[in-house]
Structure formats: structure tokens, C-alpha cells
Amino acid sequence: RGLLVLLLLWTLGGGVADKRRRYHRIQHGQCSYTFILPELDACHGGGPPSQTEPYSGSQSRASIVQRDSPPIDGDWSSQKLQHLQSTMENNTQWLQKLESVIQRSMRPDITNIPSHVVHNQTAAMLEIGTNLLTRTAEQTHKLNVVEAKVLNHTSRIEIQLLENSLSTNKLEKELLLQTSEISRLRDKNSRLESKVQMLESQQRGELEDMREEKNRLQSVIRTQMAAIESLEKQLRVASSNNSALQRQQAQLMESVHTLINMVASATGTHTHTHTHTHLWRDCADVYKAGQSVSGMYHIYLGNRTEPVQVYCDMETSGGGWTVFQRRFNGSVDFQRSWKEYKMGFGDVLGEHWLGNEVLYLLTSQGQYSLRVEVRDWEGNPAHAQYDRFSLASEKQQYRLYLRGYTGTAGRQSSLATHGTGFSTRDQDNDNCDHCKCALMLTGGWWFDACGFSNLNGIYYSVGNNIRKLNGIKWHHFRGPSYSLRSTSMMVRPYDF
Numbered sequence: 001r002g003l004l005v006l007l008l009l010w011t012l013g014g015g016v017a018d019k020r021r022r023y024h025r026i027q028h029g030q031c032s033y034t035f036i037l038p039e040l041d042a043c044h045g046g047g048p049p050s051q052t053e054p055y056s057g058s059q060s061r062a063s064i065v066q067r068d069s070p071p072i073d074g075d076w077s078s079q080k081l082q083h084l085q086s087t088m089e090n091n092t093q094w095l096q097k098l099e100s101v102i103q104r105s106m107r108p109d110i111t112n113i114p115s116h117v118v119h120n121q122t123a124a125m126l127e128i129g130t131n132l133l134t135r136t137a138e139q140t141h142k143l144n145v146v147e148a149k150v151l152n153h154t155s156r157i158e159i160q161l162l163e164n165s166l167s168t169n170k171l172e173k174e175l176l177l178q179t180s181e182i183s184r185l186r187d188k189n190s191r192l193e194s195k196v197q198m199l200e201s202q203q204r205g206e207l208e209d210m211r212e213e214k215n216r217l218q219s220v221i222r223t224q225m226a227a228i229e230s231l232e233k234q235l236r237v238a239s240s241n242n243s244a245l246q247r248q249q250a251q252l253m254e255s256v257h258t259l260i261n262m263v264a265s266a267t268g269t270h271t272h273t274h275t276h277t278h279l280w281r282d283c284a285d286v287y288k289a290g291q292s293v294s295g296m297y298h299i300y301l302g303n304r305t306e307p308v309q310v311y312c313d314m315e316t317s318g319g320g321w322t323v324f325q326r327r328f329n330g331s332v333d334f335q336r337s338w339k340e341y342k343m344g345f346g347d348v349l350g351e352h353w354l355g356n357e358v359l360y361l362l363t364s365q366g367q368y369s370l371r372v373e374v375r376d377w378e379g380n381p382a383h384a385q386y387d388r389f390s391l392a393s394e395k396q397q398y399r400l401y402l403r404g405y406t407g408t409a410g411r412q413s414s415l416a417t418h419g420t421g422f423s424t425r426d427q428d429n430d431n432c433d434h435c436k437c438a439l440m441l442t443g444g445w446w447f448d449a450c451g452f453s454n455l456n457g458i459y460y461s462v463g464n465n466i467r468k469l470n471g472i473k474w475h476h477f478r479g480p481s482y483s484l485r486s487t488s489m490m491v492r493p494y495d496f
């Protein structure tokens with residue numbers, strides 16, 4: 001008895017004593033007390049590895065979680081850790097203080113101190129120790145929780161990272177796909193461009209060819225036009241030569257005839273002293289005098305001393321016909337006044353109207369027949385013949401009287417036979433009470449009201465000649481609206 005040894009092995013933060021022996025031994029007299037403190041290793045969990053654990057027990061732990069993840073939200077967790085550290089320090093300080101108090105109170109009167117006091121004190125101390133330990137354990141638990149949270153956070157971040165990298169991969173793949181698509185399109189485009197260029201060059205070549213062809217054709221046309229012009233010139237010269245020749249021929253014939261007559265009277269076989277013996281009254285005379293060639297001749301009418309140029313038809317139905325109307329190509333305009341129809345117009349060798357006055361004088365010389373020759377655009381000829389034909393004087397509007405119709409241009413006459421007056425646009429002598437046939441049907445004619453014929457209407461060329469009411473009409477041959485191709489009207493003595 002006598003010596004109390006209090007062996008308190010309390011190692012604090014970084015102490016050199018054995019960390020595994022957590023016990024206190026107290027000797028009191030014959031009794032010795034040994035207190036075994038709870039082993040910290042037995043507690044589950046541990047402190048974070050990056051922190052220096054003030055409590056030594058945790059340093060031996062081997063199960064340290066290693067992470068190569070990036071440091072996490074250091075702010076919050078480090079604050080919490082600091083707070084825990086300071087609490088631990090506080091506790092440690094407090095413990096140190098307590099120890100010193102115990103030592104002080106025991107040393108001066110160790111021997112006097114009754115054992116129960118020591119006991120009590122020891123018990124209190126133990127209680128305090130126990131409290132401390134539980135608190136430490138709680139702190140450790142808290143630390144564990146924090147660590148778990150940190151780990152959760154980290155893993156969440158990792159998951160997110162993984163997801164991010166996955167979506168990045170997806171995006172990369174898509175980008176790659178689009179890039180290849182773009183390059184494919186570019187390829188296509190360049191191929192198309194080259195094709196277009198090829199086509200363009202081809203077209204340019206074709207255009208060039210066409211231009212050349214056009215130039216060639218133009219030059220051909222120019223040369224052909226020149227040729228046509230020269231041909232036209234030649235034709236003009238030739239035709240003028242022709243008509244001049246015809247005229248010359250007629251004059252020659254006439255002079256020959258005169259000479260023959262003179263010779264005949266000179267020989268004395270003929271005692272006829274009448275100066276007019278050799279002067280023809282009409283084409284019948286010319287024919288009887290031995291002229292059998294159609295053409296222009298000179299005749300003398302009544303007591304007139306001036307000859308009249310007429311065209312003689314020596315071929316139709318026995319010849320000897322004095323022609324007073326001819327149309328065959330529309331070269332002469334038949335829209336004329338009363339005076340022009342009276343005096344006549346046109347070229348005796350071409351289209352013409354001999355003149356109403358000459359016709360009146362001619363047919364006043366005797367009894368005459370009329371023959372009308374017509375031809376349609378299909379080449380069909382037809383004629384109308386009247387045994388008797390006479391014309392009144394101008395005072396009686398050149399009235400027309402006809403008799404004895406025969407012919408192929410219709411079963412009946414297309415000309416009115418009962419004494420119809422002659423009308424022009426400026427002299428209305430027709431049988432229409434309220435109209436002017438010469439204005440409606442054009443030309444000058446023996447219009448009835450307005451009748452079945454008008455050989456002096458407008459000349460229509462082929463193709464334009466149907467459905468024409470004001471054309472060259474002979475109703476009973478080709479109907480009321482067909483315009484004929486050629487006509488001629490001529491007279492011959494009834495007893496020819």
C-alpha cells in the first residue's frame with residue numbers, strides 16, 4: 001500500500017507512444033485499476049485521406065479510398081473539415097487542461113486522500129474520457145458522411161462527364177457524317193459543273209456553225225436576188241419587145257392590105273371609086289380580107305375619118321370577132337366612171353374596154369351577134385352566144401337588147417335581155433329602186449336589180465375568188481359568188 005501510480009498513457013496528436021494500447025492503469029494501495037478505452041480501429045469509417053487526422057487512431061487505417069477524379073467543390077468540404085479540426089483541437093486542449101488539473105490535485109496530498117475520492121475522481125475522469133471518445137466517434141461518423149457526399153458528388157460528376165463524352169462522341173460522329181456528305185455533294189457539284197461547261201462549249205460550237213450557215217444562206221439569197229432582178233429586167237425588155245413587135249406587125253399588115261387594095265383599084269378590074277372601099281368596118285371585114293391572125297387592127301366607123309384600134313379574134317368559132325371586153329390577169333382597173341366606160345380604157349392588146357360609144361356606132365352598122373367567152377380558175381371554158389345584139393345611144397343609157405341565147409355557160413342567159421340601161425358608179429340606170437348596183441357590185445354594167453352577171457367586177461386572184469359578190473360574176477356558170485379567171489366579149493355581123 002502506499003504508492004499510487006497513475007499511469008495515464010494518453011497520447012495526443014502525433015504522440016510517440018504506442019497507439020494501440022488504449023488503457024489506463026491506476027494503483028491505489030493494494031488495488032490496481034486498469035481501464036481499457038475503446039479501440040478506435042473498431043469504429044467503422046475513417047477520415048478523408050487528404051486531411052491530417054488529429055486523432056491518431058485513424059492514421060493506421062489502410063482502407064483509404066483513392067480517387068483520380070478531379071478535386072471537388074473544395075470550399076464547402078474544407079470548411080466543414082476545418083470546423084471539425086478546430087473542435088478536435090478544442091477537445092484536446094480541454095483534455096490537457098483536465099489532466100493537469102488531476103495531477104495538481106493528486107500530488108500534494110496523495111497519501112491523505114481517501115480512496116473513495118480517488119475513486120470518484122477516477123470515475124469522473126473516466127466518464128469524461130468516455131464522453132470524449134463518443135464525441136470523437138461522432139465526429140468521425142460525420143466525416144464519413146461528408147466523404148460519402150463528396151464521393152456521391154464526384155460520381156455524379158463522373159457520370160455527367162461520361163454522358164458528356166458520350167454525346168460528344170455522338171456529335172463527332174454526326175460531324176464526320178456531315179463532312180463526308182458535304183464532300184460527296186461537292187464532288188457531285190464539280191461533276192455537274194464540268195458537264196455544264198461541256199454543254200456550253202458544245203452549244204457555242206453549234207451556234208457558230210449556225211451563224212456561218214446563216215451567212216452562207218444570206219450570200220446565196222443576195223446572189224439569187226441579183227439573178228432575179230436581172231431576169232426581171234430581161235423579161236421587161238422582152239415583153240416590151242413583144243408588144244412593140246405585135247404593133248409593128250399589125251401596122252405592116254394594114255399597109256400591106258392597103259397596098260393590095262391600091263393595086264386592085266389601079267388594075268382597073270374594080271371600078272369602085274368610093275374612097276372607103278378598102279376601109280374595114282369591123283373584124284369580119286378584116287377576116288374576109290384574108291387576115292386570119294388574131295391581133296390589133298384599125299377599123300373605120302360611120303363617116304369618121306379617124307381609125308379605131310380594135311382587137312380581132314380570128315380563131316373563136318370561125319373568127320371575125322371584134323372584141324370589146326377582155327380580162328385575164330387583173331392588170332387593168334375596171335372601177336371607172338361613166339365617161340371612161342363611154343370612151344374606153346386599157347390596152348387593146350391586153351385587158352381593156354373598147355368603149356360604149358364605139359360599140360354603139362359599131363353595132364349601128366347592121367345586125368350583130370354577141371359572144372361571151374368565160375373561163376374559171378379550174379380551167380373550164382364556157383360561152384354564151386346571142387343571135388341578136390344591139391345597143392341604144394348614150395341618151396338612152398346605152399340600153400342593151402339581146403335575143404336568141406345559146407351556149408354552155410348555163411341553160412339560160414345571165415345577162416338581162418329586155419333593154420337594161422348601163423350603170424356606172426356615177427350614173428345609176430339599174431332596175432333596183434332603192435340601191436345602186438354599180439356601187440355594190442363595182443364596175444360598169446347592164447345591171448338589172450342587180451342581175452345575174454357582172455363581167456366588169458373586181459378581179460380576184462386564185463384562192464381569193466370564192467364567196468365574192470363583187471367579183472367577175474356569171475351566175476349560171478359558176479354561181480353568184482364565184483369570181484372568174486378570164487372573160488372576153490365580142491361582136492360579129494349576124495350574117496357572117
Ligand SMILES: *[C@@H]1O[C@H](CO)[C@@H](O)[C@H](O)[C@H]1NC(C)=O
Nearest residue numbers: 083084086087088089090091
Ligand atoms: C473552441 O474553443 C473556443 C474557446 O475556447 C470557442 O470559442 C470555440 O467556439 C470552440 N470551437 C468549437 C468548434 O467548439
Ligand SMILES: *[C@@H]1O[C@H](CO)[C@@H](O)[C@H](O)[C@H]1NC(C)=O
Nearest residue numbers: 114115116117118119120121
Ligand atoms: C465518493 O463516493 C461516495 C460513494 O460512492 C460518496 O459517498 C462520497 O460523497 C463521494 N465523495 C465525493 C468527494 O464526491
Ligand SMILES: *[C@@H]1O[C@H](CO)[C@@H](O)[C@H](O)[C@H]1NC(C)=O
Nearest residue numbers: 148149151152153154155156
Ligand atoms: C447521391 O445524392 C443524391 C441526392 O443528392 C441521392 O439521390 C443519391 O441516391 C445519392 N447517391 C449515392 C450513391 O449515395
Ligand SMILES: *[C@@H]1O[C@H](CO)[C@@H](O)[C@H](O)[C@H]1NC(C)=O
Nearest residue numbers: 237238239240241242244245
Ligand atoms: C429588143 O430587145 C433588144 C435586146 O434584146 C434591144 O436591143 C432592142 O432595142 C429592143 N427593141 C425594142 C423595140 O425594145
Ligand SMILES: *[C@@H]1O[C@H](CO)[C@@H](O)[C@H](O)[C@H]1NC(C)=O
Nearest residue numbers: 301302303304305306361364
Ligand atoms: C356623119 O354622117 C351623119 C349622117 O349619116 C351626119 O349627121 C354627121 O354630122 C356626120 N358626122 C361627121 C363628123 O361628118
Ligand SMILES: *[C@@H]1O[C@H](CO)[C@@H](O)[C@H](O)[C@H]1NC(C)=O
Nearest residue numbers: 239328329330331349350351
Ligand atoms: C397582164 O397581161 C399584160 C399583157 O400580156 C401584161 O402586160 C401585164 O404585165 C400582165 N399583168 C399581170 C399582173 O400579170
